[in-house]
Amino acid sequence: MERSAPTKQHFNSLIQMMKAIPDEQAAIDHFTVIRWKHGAFCPQCGSTKVYHFSDRRTHKCGDCRKRFSIKVGTIFEDSKIGLREWMLAVWLITSHKKGIASTQLAKDIGVTQKTAWFMLHRLRYAAQTKSFNRPLDGEADETFIGGDLWKYALLIMSVRTNGEISTSDLIEALPSYVKLSDDHSTANASRKDSKFSQIVRNLKSHKAVKINFIYQGYAQDVPGGFKITRKGLDFVREYFKN
Numbered sequence: 001m002e003r004s005a006p007t008k009q010h011f012n013s014l015i016q017m018m019k020a021i022p023d024e025q026a027a028i029d030h031f032t033v034i035r036w037k038h039g040a041f042c043p044q045c046g047s048t049k050v051y052h053f054s055d056r057r058t059h060k061c062g063d064c065r066k067r068f069s070i071k072v073g074t075i076f077e078d079s080k081i082g083l084r085e086w087m088l089a090v091w092l093i094t095s096h097k098k099g100i101a102s103t104q105l106a107k108d109i110g111v112t113q114k115t116a117w118f119m120l121h122r123l124r125y126a127a128q129t130k131s132f133n134r135p136l137d138g139e140a141d142e143t144f145i146g147g148d149l150w151k152y153a154l155l156i157m158s159v160r161t162n163g164e165i166s167t168s169d170l171i172e173a174l175p176s177y178v179k180l181s182d183d184h185s186t187a188n189a190s191r192k193d194s195k196f197s198q199i200v201r202n203l204k205s206h207k208a209v210k211i212n213f214i215y216q217g218y219a220q221d222v223p224g225g226f227k228i229t230r231k232g233l234d235f236v237r238e239y240f241k242n
């Protein structure tokens with residue numbers, strides 16, 4: 001099941017990259033080289049005893065016996081987006097120094113605007129952490145719960161008087177918009193509070209984090225709650241127009 005790895009390539013132009021990565025398999029091969037530059041490892045247990053299947057996509061850990069793809073444990077893991085699209089997005093984002101709008105990214109790589117938003121956020125996270133490793137569960141939940149928690153928080157605020165909502169009202173209102181896991185709803189014994197409530201509170205207490213929606217200017221931190229900003233209202237209008 002062993003195979004030789006292709007060498008890592010660097011690209012000087014978009015055309016060069018697209019020629020070198022003509023299809024999804026080529027993108028998988030390319031990313032495999034980047035991710036395993038120090039050797040193959042299991043994303044579940046860290047073992048370096050890894051077997052490769054002849055489909056060139058599936059690997060199996062010799063210790064924990066789990067099968068996995070190269071996307072497992074990375075920011076690319078829980079999405080249906082192909083690695084080729086992700087690589088195109090990385091190229092486009094890094095070549096637009098002033099940033100690229102999700103609408104533009106959506107057009108350029110042929111995905112919906114929602115998908116482009118998701119990709120931009122994940123790639124920003126990767127840029128900040130300088131790694132393709134997936135956010136830890138807590139971080140992932142806070143920013144990406146169902147991909148959209150903060151967006152729905154903004155939507156709820158946008159229809160409130162003065163665009164304001166208390167944190168407790170937001171905790172009550174959000175579950176009608178996002179799908180919660182049992183784990184999220186279960187009360188945390190030590191806090192007498194659910195994991196989900198804590199995630200919503202973190203929207204406020206983690207406002208200094210660059211990916212936070214208050215930090216980004218979509219909402220304001222007001223006493224006891226949140227208030228949507230002009231930028232937040234514009235976002236809601238654009239994002240939820242369909």
Ligand SMILES: [Zn+2]
Pocket residue numbers: 042043044045046047061062063064065066
């Ligand atoms: Zn393992």
